[in-house]
Amino acid sequence: MEIVILVVVIALVAVGLISGLVVGSRKKKKLPPEAPSSTPTLTAPPAEPHVGDEAEAPRDEPRRTIEEVGLPDGTETPVAVEAAPPAPAIEIPEPSAGRLIRLRARLARSQNSLGKGLLTLLSREHLDEETWEEIEETLLIADVGVAPTQELVERLRERVRVLGTRTPEELRALLKEELVHLLGTDFDRAVKTESGLDTPAVVMVVGVNGTGKTTTTGKLARVLIADGRSVVLGAADTFRAAAADQLQTWGERVGARTVRGPEGGDPASIAFDAVKEGIAEGADVVLIDTAGRLHTKTGLMDELGKVKRVVEKHGPLDEVLLVLDATTGQNGLVQARVFAEVVDITGIVLTKLDGTAKGGIVIAVQRELGVPVKLVGLGEGADDLAPFEPEAFVTALIGD
Known part of the structure; x- marks a missing residue:
């Protein structure tokens, strides 16, 4: 009988202890949140992977089949393509015939001293030896050359002596004729543009x-x-x-x-x-x-x-x-x-x-x-x- 009573007491004590623990846990209050600190909390960045680290296991994601992939519907904005620069316009050169005549004024300005100098010397009242030497010097300064200069002076002296040419117009015509003769009119001055063969x-x-x-x-x-x-x-x-x-x-x-x-x-x-x-x-x-x-x-x-x-x-x-x-x-x-x-x-x-x-x-x-x-x-x-x-x-x- 006593043994039964002892077992019942022990059971009651055990039930009481368990009930107290449960009630205590329910009455436990949460701590109030801490006041925010003025110092910001630094969060460390995720660690960089290093050589030898294992890669993360691939995640299973749904994949689309070829049939499910949509094709472009043509509504996309076209990409702007930079236009190529226009080809340069082809120029049409002016005809070569008579080009030197059109440029004659430009040539005359640079050669003015030669022509006027010769005409001035030839127009002197007395064409003595000193005058002919000056004519020869003028031609040499103009780079006519020694032999052509001597030839020109000799022909001029002879014609002036024989013809008695004295007026400016006559002297100009005479000088022009002799200079053209010295340049030569029998040369073929055309640039050859025909080979005579089937090649250029x-x-x-x-x-x-x-x-x-x-x-x-x-x-x-x-x-x-x-x-x-x-x-x-x-x-x-x-x-x-x-x-x-x-x-x-x-x-x-x-x-x-x-x-x-x-x-x-x-x-x-x-x-x-x-x-x-x-x-x-x-x-x-x-x-x-x-x-x-x-x-x-x-x-x-x-x-x-x-x-x-x-x-x-x-x-x-x-x-x-x-x-x-x-x-x-x-x-x-x-x-x-x-x-x-x-x-x-x-x-x-x-x-x-x-x-x-x-x-x-x-x-x-x-x-x-x-x-x-x-x-x-x-x-x-x-x-x-x-x-x-x-x-x-x-x-x-x-x-x-």
């Missing part, structure tokens, strides 16, 4: 540095195109960085294609390719611009001979034009002699003739090489390269 005429332009060869080549293309010829340009000047770009710009202005190669490339190879392209296109003329050569550098001059030989594998060269700066005077004759030894010069181009009073270089260089002056440059304009006409040139010297 090939014109090579040579000269020393600084004479304006590339510009002259571009202007010559304009002259030929103005006369109805189709032209291909060969940029065989690979030593001057801007030469090919410059020539190509000249060509684009008149619709002539330029064949070029890498900077520092083989000039002979480019010249060969230019003629090849000219044949393929059926062009009338191929103009080859060569690098400027110092006439004192044997190696460079030999290379010019190589260009000539390579080009002639297609056929003979029809023209080799030597570009001379008229302002260099007698030094230009030294250059002319050396170039003539390397390549067969067939014509002369005198540039900057409007910027010098030494127009007599036209007579001197023809006498030196035995080849005609075919073109003259009379300014910086694109159409200031003109076919040389002796009568128009002399008229510009001494006036009408």
